[in-house]
Amino acid sequence: xxxxxxxxxxxxxxxxxxxxxxxxxxxxxxxxxxxxxxxxxxxxxxxxxxxxxxxxxxxxxxxxxxxxxxxxxxxxxxxxxxxxxxxxxxxxxxxxxxxxxxxxxxxxxxxxxxxxxxxxxxxxxxxxxxxxxxxxxxxxxxxxxxxxxxxxxxxxxxxxxxxxxxxxxxxxxxxxxxxxxxxxxxxxxxxxxxxxxxxxxxxxxxxxxxxxxxxxxxxxxxxxxxxxxxxxxxxxxxxxxxxxxxxxxxxxxxxxxxxxxxxxxxxxxxxxxxxxxxxxxxxxxxxxxxxxxxxxxxxxxxxxxxxxxxxxxxxxxxxxxxxxxxxxxxxxxxxxxxxxxxxxxxxxxxxxxxxxxxxxxxxxxxxxxxxxxxxxxxxx
Numbered sequence: 001x002x003x004x005x006x007x008x009x010x011x012x013x014x015x016x017x018x019x020x021x022x023x024x025x026x027x028x029x030x031x032x033x034x035x036x037x038x039x040x041x042x043x044x045x046x047x048x049x050x051x052x053x054x055x056x057x058x059x060x061x062x063x064x065x066x067x068x069x070x071x072x073x074x075x076x077x078x079x080x081x082x083x084x085x086x087x088x089x090x091x092x093x094x095x096x097x098x099x100x101x102x103x104x105x106x107x108x109x110x111x112x113x114x115x116x117x118x119x120x121x122x123x124x125x126x127x128x129x130x131x132x133x134x135x136x137x138x139x140x141x142x143x144x145x146x147x148x149x150x151x152x153x154x155x156x157x158x159x160x161x162x163x164x165x166x167x168x169x170x171x172x173x174x175x176x177x178x179x180x181x182x183x184x185x186x187x188x189x190x191x192x193x194x195x196x197x198x199x200x201x202x203x204x205x206x207x208x209x210x211x212x213x214x215x216x217x218x219x220x221x222x223x224x225x226x227x228x229x230x231x232x233x234x235x236x237x238x239x240x241x242x243x244x245x246x247x248x249x250x251x252x253x254x255x256x257x258x259x260x261x262x263x264x265x266x267x268x269x270x271x272x273x274x275x276x277x278x279x280x281x282x283x284x285x286x287x288x289x290x291x292x293x294x295x296x297x298x299x300x301x302x303x304x305x306x307x308x309x310x311x312x313x314x315x316x317x318x319x320x321x322x323x324x325x326x327x328x329x330x331x332x333x334x335x336x337x338x339x340x341x342x343x344x345x346x347x348x349x350x351x352x353x354x355x356x357x358x359x360x361x362x363x364x365x366x367x368x369x370x371x372x373x374x375x376x377x378x379x380x
Contacts, residue, residue: 017284020286026290029051030297032336033055035326064208108319110135131192145201146198149198182255184196186255197247224275227268300340300343
């Protein structure tokens with residue numbers, strides 16, 4: 001495949017597959033992290049622990065990578081589009097799973113309490129504010145965090161660009177947000193919308209922006225063997241006595257290891273994406289997955305639990321076993337493909353239904369118009 005077409009620099013209006021491949025790696029890693037792990041005791045390898053080292057921050061890197069200061073400064077339109085585009089999908093999926101909550105509880109997908117009408121109504125209203133609490137949407141905590149990171153990052157970027165010394169201020173903002181983000185994670189407080197993680201992600205957004213700015217030089221240093229070295233380095237950090245990274249639980253190893261681990265994880269993803277982009281069909285597959293990353297994030301939990309429920313019923317196990325969350329069994333070889341590809345199948349089915357429904361409405365409208373026209377002609 002032509003490498004020029006895969007350059008992350010926006011030289012054309014066509015969607016860049018390289019970015020979608022990065023997002024594909026990110027969302028596949030999220031599914032892996034929420035599924036049963038592949039372990040290699042001899043080297044202390046755990047697939048879930050490994051992907052947790054980068055799977056959230058690769059999306060924040062992409063946010064900065066795609067940030068176009070010519071279009072996003074001042075940031076008001078950018079902020080509005082981000083809130084609307086993310087909020088719309090967040091609300092739709094929230095309503096769907098809130099309405100299905102009691103039925104999923106009955107089927108054994110989750111172990112929770114049923115929702116009364118009043119509680120359901122309040123939760124639907126809260127979904128408009130990016131604050132929906134629903135088991136099947138556990139991974140969606142990422143959405144408000146991402147939105148707030150985009151708002152803060154674009155605002156800081158605007159302030160810096162309007163100053164006399166923009167580069168100095170960009171560097172200062174990077175250092176300040178890095179310090180504040182690490183301090184917010186040093187204790188045990190929880191902030192609304194995971195705002196602590198939004199702040200922690202701002203230096204990664206800046207990192208993504210400047211990597212894109214100097215990509216013509218930096219891309220030469222992205223190599224397959226560099227990716228292996230980065231993966232080994234990340235694995236070494238994550239297997240130290242300090243523990244791993246789990247941002248949903250406010251866990252960042254230690255303040256002095258989090259950003260080195262993140263940079264190694266990002267480099268690993270960049271190198272892996274570069275390798276994938278060299279092959280036609282893997283390139284198309286990962287790009288397709290990346291384009292649908294939001295849908296996979298929203299749907300993969302229910303798909304994983306579908307595997308548990310089916311196996312639990314076949315093996316005559318009770319709901320107290322197969323309702324364990326996020327997964328109840330050690331079927332990583334089933335969870336991984338189901339968690340990634342079943343959501344894609346659901347989305348394609350919805351698109352197909354919508355297409356034929358729209359076509360049917362159009363035909364009915366055309367038929368009605370034709371009959372009306374004939375009647376008018378007959379009357380005249």
